[in-house]
Amino acid sequence: MQLTVLVVTLLFMGIIAAYFIAAVQASDAPQSEINFDARRSRLIWSLLAFGAVVTVASLWSWPHAVRTTSDVVTVNATGYQWYWEIDKESVPVGKPVVFNVHTADVTHGIGIVDPNGRLLVQTQAMPGYVNRVEHVFETAGLHKVICLEFCGIGHHDMVSEFNVVSKQVVRR
Amino acid sequence: MNAAIEKPESSAAKLTMLLAGVVILLMMALGLIMRATQGNLIQLDPALFYQIMTAHGAGMVGAAALTGAAILWYFVGRYVELIEGIYWAFLGLFLLGVVLILGGIFIGGYGGGWTFLFPLPAISGGAWTSSAAASFILGYISIGVGFLLYYLEVGRKLISKYGGISGALAWPLAFGSGKPEDAPPPTIVAAMATTIFNTIGIVVGAAVLISSLVNLLMPEFAVNALLAKNMTYFFGHVFINASIYMAVIAVYEIIPEYTGKPWKTSRAFALSWSAILLLVMIVYPHHLLQDTVMPAWALVMGQIISYLSGIPLLAVTAFSLCVYLRGSNIRWDLASALLVLGVAGWSVGSAPAIIDGMISVNKLMHNTLWVPGHFHIYLILGEVAMAFGFMAWLVKDARATGLAGMDRVAFWLYLLGGAGFTLMFLISGALSIPRRWAVHVPEWFLQDRIAAAFGALVVLAALFFVSNYARGLGKSRSS
């Protein structure tokens, strides 16, 4: 997913940059007779239409939806300066896991990283609130929990681990 | 402009740009030190790293705001008589703020980030005292008060000369039957809009700063952390964006000198600035997309408005500049090249910003290096490029004409360095490397080091721009 985002972004950046390069190169060309106001309207309407499609497609299923079905595995995670306290050592593959994220002091951010170092999901840990976020793990293995909100001089040290295991071996 | 008819705004702006130029250089050096530390090229104690990070963030945002303010004041002074004393009071309060901020950071040890996210300033885990945090916060308040004075003066002059807020925003042209000939010049429209939204931003910022200050002195005075976060990001988003919106005035005013074609207020222009005025104030929830307790409508709004904010930028500012450039026979020199680069960099940088404003993408990119990736594009290659362009223009009479020699080399160095440096941030973000980590793991060192090398090119080019500016000031003074 992240690499797709990177490629798509670079594509858009390239298009915008190319537009500027073309304009700069045309600066000593003769003045053109093109009707730019009509072009501008077309650009605005296409951007609006494109945006409407992307908005609906990307929000159709709510990205922060949290299931409440009986097979949900709940994990409570609390951030402290500067460590995580997590009430489960392992969670199952293929089942919805809901993280209830708390903090005991300042704002932290929980980030779950897979064995390849890829960020899977995150949410903030806010004083006075419980942010909930769901993830269905696809691969077993040792996952890392990191901090994704700056919380002081030990911010980068807030690294914990938990195991994602195939369904049979789950234990408390 | 001829020295004999030099207006007072001009010496104030020249001094400000010199100060800001030096600050930008120093802060860039701090940025380079951070990137080199992350790449394990040098070793820094994490406490010091986070102090440097705080200084770099606050210093750069401050320098960007200062250059924007100097540009706006300089060019608005072409249309209305501004009281010079107000500017000096603004600059004095700004410098007082800088002293308090630097003292809080490097004497008191405050390293809670430029965003002072409540309650971190008060709960440092022993890293800094509350007086250090208080000094930092008082420094912000001092700068805020200076800005409020500044905008009060600009706002009141624009309102009285251009027929109220609606007149200065060219609403008769945007929404009525007003004619383009009767509309105020682009500079005035931009100045009026930024004056309004940045004043509101600063007032909200002051409220959360004062709450944080009271909380530092009396910890039993509790603040709702989510409310404070909303206010902080409202302020932060508005304030940093205002600096770009102020700096773009330099493009409206200077580029016509290089083409002989005036830059006029059109209906699209007027409409786009009214849209900006609204959008810039309701887009900030894109900073809270990972707070699942936020009302869903606010997050949806954050996503949609982030996208919509791109439209005035791309379809009006960028599009108009590109149309304007075609067949313009623009003369290129360091100033015009940097100003055009500024708009291009700003526009290009909006793509990664908008994409990160999508909730589902944000879940994977938020607070990774993707975030500094997108904003360094429109700051290094956007706002700061415009500021350097303005500086080059201020001393252009003392310098060679055309884009040749070292000017040309430095321009391309800056562009190459800036592009490479920010691209490495984006790549690192896509590889899930978190932002604001003093210590990186060895798998990340290579990217960090490549980024540091590109960053060094930026610093070199900036060193050239600033020293050349200083030399130009010296020359024009003696001639």
Ligand code: HEM
């Ligand atoms: C040579 C040029 C520059 C270099 C090498 C540089 C480097 C850096 C680095 C390494 C970080 C921290 C990244 C992290 O989160 O791990 C950073 C953050 C930041 N930079 Fe820069 N930067 C440069 C120019 C600028 C400019 C021109 C601006 C603004 C006008 C700017 C504004 C910021 C801000 C606001 C932050 C966020 C600080 C925070 O997260 O608290 N930087 N920069």
Ligand SMILES: [Cu+2]
């Ligand atoms: Cu943290």
Ligand SMILES: [Cu+2]
């Ligand atoms: Cu923002």
